[in-house]
Amino acid sequence: MPATPQDARVTSVGISAIQYLFAGQPVPLAELAARGALESDAGLLADFGFERVHVADREAPYDLALAAARRLLDEHCVDPASVDAILVGASPSAMSFAPAREAREAAAALLTTRRFQYAASRLQFDLGCDGAALLGLDQLACTTLFGAVRVARALVAAEGMRRVLCVASEFFPARAGREALWNLTSDAACALLVERDAPVNRVRALRTVSKGYYWDGDARREEVVASYFPTALHVVDRTLADAGWSRADVDWVVPHNVSSRSWAVLMGLLRLPRARLWDANIAARGHSLAGDNFINLRDATERGDVRPGERVLLFSYGYGAHWTAMAVEA
């Protein structure tokens, strides 16, 4: 596995702002079951820690992406012209602009020249970030924003950028129900501002392991489940080592919102107290492609649970398959 450069010459970056938006209204588990949107029994998913999720209908992924990014810029008084790059992980081109209920038609539009309509371009224009370089990220599923932070970090170091806006907004596939490997899914968008020398959420280490053998997650479902835990341990331990932290140094584990049950197993393997897992959003929000970890980090900070200077471990898994961990100093 290629090493992620972690030496002292890497420029310090941090996540200075986080903003997010969930689609529509929360839909309870029982209603999802009634709609036939679940593979598993609703009781099982409830036992696993889920209660409700947000399901997009009239909203388009782009609508949420733009709203989240705009809120971020406004909330933190960021001059759009100062944004050096926008990294976007979104539904494929034309699908990004279509309401969720029209996803099928939008997918067909990918066979036309609407294939070349890009959310990144439109965001640059709509936000007024006229000087921003544009990059799209794909094929990282639920680890998209981690990938964006990785690239942002590299752009800051390699090209001297100062501010990189990272935005993710991809709805769960319209005909895939609401469940992925016993996890309930929400539709949302999340925006981050990655800044050089940010005083908060300093990224101390970031590692990703990608295993292309699991490219067909459906066909290799059992192997994915079996590999999830040991590979997670491996990535977490390597990330902590890169950061110079031991497991005991971790004050908070800020999760992607897979089931509470899954996290109970992983925390057991990490031999970390369950109390250090910030899992307040799993029941109410479910798991989104947008970037649970960063949504949770914002909420945990706003609630005063994560305090300045505390050592936070973020971990996520994405289809493809990718395991990624980030060590952040709040």
Next chain:
Amino acid sequence: MRAPDTLLVTGATGLVGSGVVTRLLRAHPALHVAALARDPARLAAVAAREGWGARVLPVPGDVALPGLGLASLDRTRLARTASAVLHCAADTVFSRPLAEARRTNTDGTRHLLEVVDAWRRPVRVAHVSTAFVAGRATGDIAEGASDGAHGWVNGYERSKWEAEALVRAHAPGAVVLRSSTIVADTDGTVRQHNAVHRALRAYHAGLAAMLPGTPGGALDTVPGDWTCDAIARLALAPDAAGLTFHLCAGAGALPLDELLDRTWARWARDESWRRRGVARPAIADLGTWTLFERSVHETGNARLTRVLSALSHFVPQLALPKRFETANVERLLGAGAPPVRDYWDAMLADLLASSWGARAAGGERAA
């Protein structure tokens, strides 16, 4: 002790029983064996394979039956001629429910001891037990009676403990031979597949997420050929009377971390396997393993449930670290069992070469 004229053997068709009989016949040219046989045809096949000849006499019977199910004539003849008993018969399937395991292991031992009691003369009893009568006990396990205070992981362990208790009560001078798990011969040849091999197969298939264990925990196994040698030498040894022997790796057990790393390294010699990115299983405490196991069962995923079910009757032992003392074995044999690492890699190679026993009918190969 002078070799007995006739040795009554139970379990002579099994992996251990057949190997021990072969060695005893070789070591004691005047010895005759009366082999209790539930399936005479199977005994004949084993006898032919091993080249036992006329010195092994089949005796129709079944340990699960009172009086061993012996015909009157056989009962009378044994009472007159047998001067030693080697009890190898056992149901070694870890997943067997306790009641079923008891039929062979506990009741079978009781039936044998009742038959021996009726002979009303001194008889050497050599009882092949398992090191895992120690059950859920942890720490150093002495070569002596186990009080059973900690309970057991599965019905096999408990029924064998009960059997051993019967032997100690009814035949205090018995030689108790506690074998660890046999996984291969010293050259790595796997002759019978068991839960250890199934766990390794799950690992190879990328389906082993974790194993229960503790830091510093180790897997104790023994080679089959060494075990048969040891039993053959100890069963009739004069100075073995009344002693318990741990036929175990003891200090040579393989630490779990090393086991997993070694195994991964062996599998990874195959580039196509390595490219799959199969992760080394994590070592989980028993609570986390149990939670994971329960979660898989709750999801209803058939394949993973099957894998875990196959492991569930054995892997909890990995989280109960124990070290079997082997002083008696070392004293009487001059050396203990080979360290597990001496044959582990060869065993892995054999498993791959045989496609996990696929090329041997019934998964059992000739000694």
